Amino acid sequence: xxxxxxxxxxxxxxxxxxxxxxxxxxxxxxxxxxxxxxxxxxxxxxxxxxxxxxxxxxxxxxxxxxxxxxxxxxxxxxxxxxxxxxxxxxxxxxxxxxxxxxxxxxxxxxxxxxxxxxxxxxxxxxxxxxxxxxxxxxxxxxxxxxxxxxxxxxxxxxxxxxxxxxxxxxxxxxxxxxxxxxxxxxxxxxxxxxxxxxxxxxxxxxxxxx
Numbered sequence: 001x002x003x004x005x006x007x008x009x010x011x012x013x014x015x016x017x018x019x020x021x022x023x024x025x026x027x028x029x030x031x032x033x034x035x036x037x038x039x040x041x042x043x044x045x046x047x048x049x050x051x052x053x054x055x056x057x058x059x060x061x062x063x064x065x066x067x068x069x070x071x072x073x074x075x076x077x078x079x080x081x082x083x084x085x086x087x088x089x090x091x092x093x094x095x096x097x098x099x100x101x102x103x104x105x106x107x108x109x110x111x112x113x114x115x116x117x118x119x120x121x122x123x124x125x126x127x128x129x130x131x132x133x134x135x136x137x138x139x140x141x142x143x144x145x146x147x148x149x150x151x152x153x154x155x156x157x158x159x160x161x162x163x164x165x166x167x168x169x170x171x172x173x174x175x176x177x178x179x180x181x182x183x184x185x186x187x188x189x190x191x192x193x194x195x196x197x198x199x200x201x202x203x204x205x206x207x208x209x210x
Contacts, residue, residue: 023184027146027154028193029168036152037196039072040170044144044156047163047181054078055143058114061125061135063091068125068135072171077141080114092128099123099139122169136171161186168194172201 029040046052059081062069066087075081085091085108093104093112099121104112106129117123117139127133146154158164161184168178173196184190 023158023187024189025156025158025166025182025184026189026191027148027156027166027168028191029148029152029154029170030193030195032195032197034195036148036150037170038148038150038152039070040148040152040154040168040194040196041072041074041138041140042146042148042154042156042194043074043138043140043142043167043169044158045142045165045167046159047165050162052142052144056080058082059137060084061137063087063093063127063133066130066133068127068133070135072136072138072147074138074140074145074147075117076143076145077120077139078116078118079139080116081137082110082114083112084110085112090129091133093125094128095123095125097121097123100137138169158184166192168196170196170198172198174199 025044027042029037031037056076056079059073059075059079061073061081062084064086083093090106090108092106095102099119100117100123102115117137120139120141123137123139125135144156144158146156148154163181163183166180166182175197178194178196180192182190182192
């Protein structure tokens with residue numbers, strides 16, 4: 001009997017082929033004063049040019065309350081992101097970022113087609129109708145990534161054996177992306193911490209929460 005094709009099963013097989021044993025990496029991200037940072041993006045890349053599996057999980061950024069939710073999204077290169085408008089007014093989404101330029105004309109509901117993000121980098125989204133709306137899409141080549149929670153903690157399951165480069169980024173940080181190297185061992189949990197310097201908030205800026 002021919003079994004049905006299951007994308008989730010294929011993704012699991014790819015991860016298994018890449019590394020049979022998995023280890024947990026816990027990363028604490030805070031600002032220069034030690035305050036935990038939520039919505040920081042932590043990415044783990046294999047060193048030595050090792051090919052990374054592609055596990056494309058669709059993303060979604062909704063518009064609600066004249067905000068993009070979530071404020072920060074992280075996806076693997078090649079993933080699709082949909083933009084449902086759950087407001088009672090129309091929105092017009094755009095991006096001028098080199099990693100993904102697009103212009104989603106005025107619409108409401110779920111009529112906007114998903115966008116495919118095919119190039120790694122940072123994509124900043126805005127709305128032509130509501131200037132204060134902003135969202136950040138971090139597109140990465142690695143399938144091993146996470147956002148920090150309210151306590152500034154990200155937890156990532158990665159193949160344990162080998163050397164990896166771990167990077168941390170926050171939409172308010174100043175300077176280059178922070179980076180550390182770590183040697184992971186089979187089934188042994190590891191922990192790292194980052195302190196990121198932040199830009200001063202713009203005068204009169206309102207914080208947008210997820």
